Amino acid sequence: MNEKLYSSALSNYKKWADNNKAELESDFKERHALCDEMQSYTKERLQNLTEEEFFNLIAPLWAMRMWGNKKYYLDGVIESNGIVLIREQLVNLFYGKSSIESRWDEFREKIKGMGPAIISELLNKFNPNEYILWNKKSLTGFIALDIPKVPKYNSALDGKKYAYLSKVGRELVELAQKKGVGEIDDLLALDYFIWKDLQVEPNEMETPSEEKLEKETEKQKAFVHNDVRDRIRDIGSFLGFKAEVEKKVADGAVVDAIWEVSVGNMGRITYVFEVQTSGSIDSLLLNLMKAKNNPSVQGIVAVSDAKQLEKIKKEASSLKAIRDDLKFWDYNDVLKVFDALSNAYESINSLDLVPSGLF
Numbered sequence: 001m002n003e004k005l006y007s008s009a010l011s012n013y014k015k016w017a018d019n020n021k022a023e024l025e026s027d028f029k030e031r032h033a034l035c036d037e038m039q040s041y042t043k044e045r046l047q048n049l050t051e052e053e054f055f056n057l058i059a060p061l062w063a064m065r066m067w068g069n070k071k072y073y074l075d076g077v078i079e080s081n082g083i084v085l086i087r088e089q090l091v092n093l094f095y096g097k098s099s100i101e102s103r104w105d106e107f108r109e110k111i112k113g114m115g116p117a118i119i120s121e122l123l124n125k126f127n128p129n130e131y132i133l134w135n136k137k138s139l140t141g142f143i144a145l146d147i148p149k150v151p152k153y154n155s156a157l158d159g160k161k162y163a164y165l166s167k168v169g170r171e172l173v174e175l176a177q178k179k180g181v182g183e184i185d186d187l188l189a190l191d192y193f194i195w196k197d198l199q200v201e202p203n204e205m206e207t208p209s210e211e212k213l214e215k216e217t218e219k220q221k222a223f224v225h226n227d228v229r230d231r232i233r234d235i236g237s238f239l240g241f242k243a244e245v246e247k248k249v250a251d252g253a254v255v256d257a258i259w260e261v262s263v264g265n266m267g268r269i270t271y272v273f274e275v276q277t278s279g280s281i282d283s284l285l286l287n288l289m290k291a292k293n294n295p296s297v298q299g300i301v302a303v304s305d306a307k308q309l310e311k312i313k314k315e316a317s318s319l320k321a322i323r324d325d326l327k328f329w330d331y332n333d334v335l336k337v338f339d340a341l342s343n344a345y346e347s348i349n350s351l352d353l354v355p356s357g358l359f
Contacts, residue, residue, distance in 0.1 A: 002146040006172070009197040010181050016196070017183050024183065031188055034060070038125035043095045049087045051078055057090075063117040063135065066342040068349045073237070077113040080245065085110060093119070094126055100166070101159030108158070108223055112245060115227055116154040120162065128188035132169035134162065136339065138191065141198035142168070153335055155227035156220040221277040225256075228275050228303060228331045231338040232257040238341045241271075249297060253290035256303075260296075271299040275331065276308060281315050289321050301327045303334060 017024050041049075041057060049057075058077075059070045067073045078086065089107050096103045100123075107119055116134055123131035132138065134157065142150045147168055151157050169187045176184035176193070184193050229245050236243030241259035248254045249272060257273040272291045274284050288300045300322060302312050309328045316323050 002144070005200075006145055006175070007179065009193075010176055010179055010184075013193050013197045014181050014183075017181075027192065028183075028189070031192070035125045035128055035188065038122065041090075041094070041126075043091055046091045046094065047087060049083070049090065051083055054078065054083065054086060057122075058114075058118065061118060061121050063121050065349060066346040068345065073113075076244075077111075080112040081110075090122075093122065099159070099163070100131070101163050104159035104162050105219065108226070112226070113230055113233075115230065116157045116162070124187055124191070128186040130166065130170075130187070132162075132166040132187050133191045134165055137195050137199060138165075140200070141194035144198050144200035153224070153227075153332075155224040155335065158217070158220050158223060218278065224331070225275050225277040228277070228334055229256045229273075231334055232273050232275070232303065235334070235338055235341060236271075238345060249291045250294040251290065253287050253293075255287060255291055268296040269298050270294065270296045271301065272297050273301045273303055273329075275303040276312070277304065277331075281308075281312055284312065285316055285319060285322070288326065289319065292322055292325065299327060300325055301329050303329045303331050305332065306330050 037060075038057075045053075055071060055074050058064060058074055064070055064073075089111050092098075093103050093107050104119065107114075108116075117136075120132060120134040124133035134154070136154075139150065139152075139154070142165070149161075149164065151161055166187070169190055173184055173186060173190050176190070184190055233243040233245050236257070236259035239259070241261050243257065243259050245257050246254060247258045249258060249270060255272045256275045259271040259273075261269050263269055272288065274288055276284050284302060288302065291297055292300055302309065302316075304312060309330060313328060316326050
């Protein structure tokens with residue numbers, strides 16, 4: 001860890017805190033109120049959670065700021081998962097007896113549409129002494145501090161890695177206390193400090209060299225697949241399409257994501273996306289060929305990393321049915337596009353141009 005940078009940032013933060021006590025007190029009061037609200041969700045309350053209560057639980061999260069129409073998004077989460085499964089997984093996430101590694105992985109495996117930023121914020125506000133809030137700003141701060149083994153993308157964040165990041169966060173809180181910065185007394189206060197004084201953007205978002213040597217596990221690959229799938233849906237929603245995941249578009253063809261739009265009285269136009277992080281290229285291409293049988297499908301897109309896309313292109317070149325129609329999208333670009341659009345929409349939504357009551 002870059003202790004020199006951490007000490008310097010702590011010193012700057014302490015000076016600011018001493019000179020802006022009223023602002024700090026107001027901000028912390030608001031944050032503690034959010035924790036109190038999160039902690040009011042007892043096990044019994046979660047077991048009987050209504051759809052309206054689910055909205056009230058998730059909509060105020062900072063991770064939801066990019067969504068203007070939060071109800072539309074969260075209705076989609078309920079439709080994709082069912083309120084019964086959502087209840088079960090929230091109870092397990094907050095109150096389960098197994099390790100956080102296991103509870104985190106189970107939630108990510110079973111619940112669509114709620115990624116690491118939402119899950120970690122729920123945990124952080126439920127137990128700010130134990131769990132870190134992990135998002136783009138946390139990532140930037142940890143990279144600036146040269147924390148080893150930091151995942152470059154949230155997509156690959158499994159339970160083991162989240163437990164590690166939380167442990168590092170607790171150590172940073174302890175170190176801040178030893179250096180006399182009493183304001184940083186838990187992981188929610190650490191998040192405030194990172195947000196304020198550790199947003200040091202490198203020229204390129206590079207992870208420590210040893211991180212590059214780590215191979216993704218099959219579980220991490222599955223999480224990347226699901227996260228990219230969900231981000232494609234979200235990009236489609238940002239662009240005004242009706243966007244869904246795991247949608248049947250033709251006999252024998254359930255695809256990872258679709259964008260759909262109705263054009264006057266001409267019918268529907270559908271764009272189909274298949275994501276691959278592991279598995280058979282033949283299966284991906286066969287699914288896209290079947291999807292192409294649907295007359296409304298006007299675009300088919302294979303999504304993977306650059307190396308795998310070259311293999312897909314080579315395999316597809318011999319398939320006359322789709323070779324001229326198939327498009328290719330690097331999933332690293334998908335994640336970058338999502339970040340750019342979410343930043344733009346979060347900024348626009350902060351203007352409150354559309355009253356929330358209209359949704």
